[in-house]
Amino acid sequence: MESNLLENSLIHLLDAVDRLDETIPDIISLKYSVFHLWSGIRLLLEKRLSDEHRSHIHSNKKDTHHPKINVDTGWDAPLDFKDLKEKLYAFCGMDIDKYDYILNKIRKDYDKIEHSKFRGSKVQITSNLVEVWPFIVDFISKHMNLSNDSYSTNLFDQTCEIMDTHLKFIRDKKNEINDVLLNQLKKSFYAKPLKCPVCLQDAIPLLPNSDPKYSCAFCNNTTHWKQLALECGSDLNYVGPFDCLNCSSHGVLQTKDQWICLSCCHTWEFEQISICNMCGERLVWSQKNTPYCEDCKRPV
Structure with missing residues (x-):
């Protein structure tokens, strides 16, 4: 599975942006968009960590939610986001604290979906996607090698193409509210x-x-x-x-x-x-x- 972390991450990210491309996405599409967005980001971070050593993406803590898995297979619990950040800093020298506000926002929305408490709109989720997009592009360009991977390159190119639509959507929305917001600020x-x-x-x-x-x-x-x-x-x-x-x-x-x-x-x-x-x-x-x-x- 570790060898396909990059590919799996890009598949999730493509699915996330594609589901938001509908004119009026239903609640299922909105939820799955958030689900795939966080899954893609998480796998991207794990891929960088596994490049140092594959054991780094596993936690030393036991999975208290699924104790039978630990007994039967010996698998450790997956890394929580805090541990993932700490390991990226310790083993890769990467500090992503300045992106905490957006990464934690998407992670919390993901958690709400798991507990059936998520509510959102296309405007809200697309705005979050656009906010985190520079981090994703920067991370892939600096830490992922796509030069000899035509399939992953194609996935990323498709995602970027659809993202152009979302970036325009947010720009247009900002222009639409600009005069109203300026009047309110007075x-x-x-x-x-x-x-x-x-x-x-x-x-x-x-x-x-x-x-x-x-x-x-x-x-x-x-x-x-x-x-x-x-x-x-x-x-x-x-x-x-x-x-x-x-x-x-x-x-x-x-x-x-x-x-x-x-x-x-x-x-x-x-x-x-x-x-x-x-x-x-x-x-x-x-x-x-x-x-x-x-x-x-x-x-x-």
Whole structure:
């Protein structure tokens, strides 16, 4: 099986992009597209690891979900994504941490399919596919040798050809919403759109209103501020969430240039707020010249 990892990976990737090429894909096509996308990416990473040594793609941990397999065959559990990344770094010198946000998004969608909890649309899934596509192309060009493999080359060429359609689809969608998003940002309490944790586009205008929800202009996903703050802090490149110093709600995020609260719609400059030096979990006013929050200053 290891000798066909590249071929199997490219077959999965071709199936993923092909299923999204339908004008209105049904839920089965959407699910299988995510399934094949993550399977293809995972096999691609395993192929690079197996090039160092075939034993690297197996875990030393026993498969607790299928213990009979371990007893009867001696097979080890498959690598989880964390172990796969660590081995790529240890044995291949590869650091893919900067792609965590998109790889983890696709992996989590894959896991939701396994537990029948996945919901998605063509816009959302195609956007994720386009977001991860540069990583796939870069990985194949740098770490896979297709020069003497005409079948794998043909698979990849077919995938690239269909991807041109998806790239155009996303470009057209961005152009379609551009004017609407710009008008919404004029009313937003934060000058830039927040990245959507569903479609991964910078397309959530932070419009102050009595409704505690925010909507993505790109994929139309609507999320309660608590869930949005949590997903932005755990899955995307934002720091937080923290308890707000103004309203006490757990909705403050640190963006690239400001602090923002998704609950009370307040913003602060970087220098106005600091993170407690002791617990790292609470915020303090920088002008008070104290590096510790009130809880950490209390005697034990």
